[in-house]
Amino acid sequence: MTLGPLRIQLCGRIVVRDGDRRVDAELPGRQGRVLLAYLVLERRRPVSRDELVEAVWPEGAPAASEAALSALLSKLRRALGPDRLSSGTPVALTLPADAWVDVEAAAEALHRAESAAAREDWKGAWGPARVVQHVTARELLSGEDAQWIAERRRRLEEWHLRALELVADACLGIGGSELATAERAARRLVERAPYRESGHRALMRTLVRRGNPAEALQVYDRLRLRLREDLGVAPAPPTQALHRELVGLG
Numbered sequence: 370m371t372l373g374p375l376r377i378q379l380c381g382r383i384v385v386r387d388g389d390r391r392v393d394a395e396l397p398g399r400q401g402r403v404l405l406a407y408l409v410l411e412r413r414r415p416v417s418r419d420e421l422v423e424a425v426w427p428e429g430a431p432a433a434s435e436a437a438l439s440a441l442l443s444k445l446r447r448a449l450g451p452d453r454l455s456s457g458t459p460v461a462l463t464l465p466a467d468a469w470v471d472v473e474a475a476a477e478a479l480h481r482a483e484s485a486a487a488r489e490d491w492k493g494a495w496g497p498a499r500v501v502q503h504v505t506a507r508e509l510l511s512g513e514d515a516q517w518i519a520e521r522r523r524r525l526e527e528w529h530l531r532a533l534e535l536v537a538d539a540c541l542g543i544g545g546s547e548l549a550t551a552e553r554a555a556r557r558l559v560e561r562a563p564y565r566e567s568g569h570r571a572l573m574r575t576l577v578r579r580g581n582p583a584e585a586l587q588v589y590d591r592l593r594l595r596l597r598e599d600l601g602v603a604p605a606p607p608t609q610a611l612h613r614e615l616v617g618l619g
Contacts, residue, residue, distance in 0.1 A: 375468040379406050380525070381507030387450075397444035399513075400425050404441050406510055408454070408462040409470055410521065415459035427515035472525070475504040479528055482535045491542030498535035502554075505529035530565060533558040537571035541578065551575045559588075563595060566608045573611055577618070585615055 378384040383402050385392035396402050407424040408416065421442075422434045431437050446454045455461040464470075478497035485493035505525045510518050533554045540551030552575045558568030569592045576585040589604070589612045596602050603609070 375465055377409055377464075377468070377470045379409060380471055380504055380509050381511070383510075385448075392448050395448040397441055397448075401441055401445055401448075403510065403513060403515075405445060405449075407517070408445075408460065409464075410472065412462040412464060415455075415461040417459045421460060424515065424517060427517075471504045472509075475501045475525075475528060478504075479531065482532070482539075486535055486538060489542065491539040494535055495539040495543065495547075498532050498539055501528055501532035502536055505532060526561075530558060530562050533561070534567050534571065537568075537575065541571070541574055544578070548575060548579050552579065564600065566592065566605050570608055570611055573615065577615060582615055582618055586612070589615070 374388060376384075376386045383393055383396070383406065385396070385405070393402075396405060404421065404425050407421065418435070418438060422430045422438055425438065425441070426434065442454065442456075442460065446456065449462075453463055455463075478500040482494045482497035482501065485491075485497070505528045509522050509525055536554040537551045537558065540547035540554065552572065555568055555572035555575050558565065559572055562568060569588055573585040573588050576582065576588065589608070592608070593604055596604060604612070
């Protein structure tokens with residue numbers, strides 16, 4: 370049996386497209402979406418039924434948990450196709466070689482962006498970093514609450530912050546009209562991680578490049594005050610060095 374191309378989006382609203390068919394409309398409700406997400410995220414290994422019960426019902430399994438899980442798996446198997454979800458124990462999800470999963474695409478893109486940035490290939494870093502930024506801007510399994518989901522969200526949030534750093538650096542390296550994108554990425558990074566000094570440094574550099582060194586110095590002053598009042602610390606040496614450099618420009 371030849372399976373069509375499969376695309377799975379787990380961040381934001383879950384979307385599953387099998388060619389022209391919208392599979393997500395056939396998923397067995399909220400628990401079915403959580404089950405699918407867990408199986409996709411763990412698809413490199415077989416998963417025990419007990420582990421799946423804990424993933425779907427983190428606050429306590431129902432009395433007939435085995436029957437409830439079997440029913441969910443049966444409905445999920447019908448939606449995805451019998452060749453993609455095993456019927457035995459443990460449970461294994463098998464996707465086609467050309468399947469696209471947004472979280473996996475983000476991980477691969479982050480690796481490519483990091484590698485390009487290490488070579489100072491800013492044009493090569495820009496595209497992959499933007500892929501990571503857009504995928505991770507959406508929350509994984511919004512509205513759901515479980516430890517495994519929270520752990521995944523923290524990882525994706527860190528990817529998002531790193532993507533913003535890479536976008537800002539890449540756009541600064543490219544220059545020209547991309548300086549506006551660098552500023553937006555830096556401001557977004559400062560907003561999401563106000564104690565992460567890389568965002569403030571990127572914003573300071575961008576503002577100088579855009580002809581506004583006075584505002585760049587204001588960014589430093591706001592950071593210095595925030596760190597002193599909230600954490601009782603001074604900016605890190607790289608940030609202080611950048612500040613001295615900007616003062617020297619005045």
